[in-house]
Amino acid sequence: MENHTTTDPGVAQRYRVCAVEEIAENGGVLADLGHREVGVFKHKGRLYAYDNRCIHQGGPVCSGELLGATKLELDEGKQARREILDEDEMRLVCPWHGWEFDLLSGQAAHDRRYRLRRFNVTVEDGVVYVDA
């Protein structure tokens, strides 16, 4: 059994989500657990699970885009050279107002004190499970 993220404390129920191959690299699925929705995302083979409730105004953050962080490259003279989307720093972007969250930690990109609620996600015999 592979454990992908640390769990939030509290009593949780285990849910079978889907086969691990059904989640594309740099993609995700949205799972309706009945009492909440959870997004499960894959990046560099690891899985991350978050509550589909944005900490801003409660928007469906897990139905948003998964994109590399925008970086502006400067040259030695501090002149702007080019913008890139850095896929080593993936962001989950809330589709309501665009707040961006670091995929690995769930922290808001603009203020690391705030983060999305994260859930334990495991893979067993090729099946993805979430405890929530």
Added chain:
Amino acid sequence: MSTDTILQARVLPNRRQDHYLVNAEREAQQRGLFDVPIVDCDSHCYETVCFPEIVAYIESPNVRRSFQFTSLESIQANLIPQNLGDRNVGGRLHPGGGYGAQEGAYPLDERGANLHPVAATTLRSMDALAIDYTILFPTPMLNIGLHPDYDMQNELTWAFNRWLVEDVIPNDDRLLSMPLLPIHDPEQCLRHIQAFSGRPGVVGFMVTCLQYQPLHRNVYMKVFDALNERGLPLAFHSAPNWTERPFAVLDSFLGAHALGFPFYAMVHMTNVVLSGLPERFPNIKWMFMEAGQAWVPFTIARLDNEYKQRSSEAPLLKRLPGEYIRDFYFTTQPFESHDRASDTRAMIDMMNGSQTLLYASDYPHQDFDTPAAIWDQPRFTEEERRAIVGGNAMKLFELSSPPAGVSAHATGARDAEDVR
């Protein structure tokens, strides 16, 4: 944690929920907002797709032909002034469910099918957001004041207002409007005020802030007089304009959007106050829209300070400028929540906000606020929350109380037990 029973989750295709506001509906339910009167003082339609209907109300045969022989895309691109800027940040923001939005349109039930599609989609989003009344404003027509052809401004404004007041608003008592005044032309304004005041759902008039008319000039006084006589609210609806010279130095829409709204609101509000319009027309309720709040204490401080030094330049004033401004009304969206709740509280106190703030969603525009943006403010009392989300607007617009929970069922929103 129990792993004895493993439950099966339902995987939602393409990470899409049933509709765009599922979460908003759930949050409103959890807060009991379906039992609180909520008035949305600024929501929008996307009227471009409705131009085939609007065109029918254009009076000039040649202007009408221009619209009849132009595709909707070209109408948007060539016949209505544009407002530059990528609202959706390179596809990061997904558009909401207004009629004519690219995607995310609402599933309507059979009652919705009998309504005008703009009314039906608006009511459906109101149901999800727990909103009892909404005042519906245009989208591209907010730029009409930038059109260099004043006849075109007159023709389009008249046609748009007729369409809104005659075809859309009468679909439901919960839909309200403040028709747009072509403020460059005082005679035309009088025609609009005469034609539309007193019509069902008309609760005042609106001037777009994206125009350059010096409203202190004598020629406009007959317009204010007509509004004053009727005791009607006059709203100044703001918008950004990235191509305006001061903003053309900015390299992002973020900057132009953040500063543009309060910039135009500030200029027009300053002119209203310093030219003594509230003294001349004491029955008009002045209202400023879509510029947030932080600019209001700033403007009060700047004007009060200057007024003390040069009051002879504003001879009609009997009080400090800030005292007039504290009697004006301001819509909340975008509600600027400060990091420290005490700062948000101070901002509201400086502008007398508990008496004068009017909740606005701006839905379905990309920076919309749900009622929870106000309801969840930690330093607001219950009474203040109720006043801001609906009570202040109910008094201002003399609206009758909606029956509790009306918005949950009016157009077939899902039953309460379906809303988690």
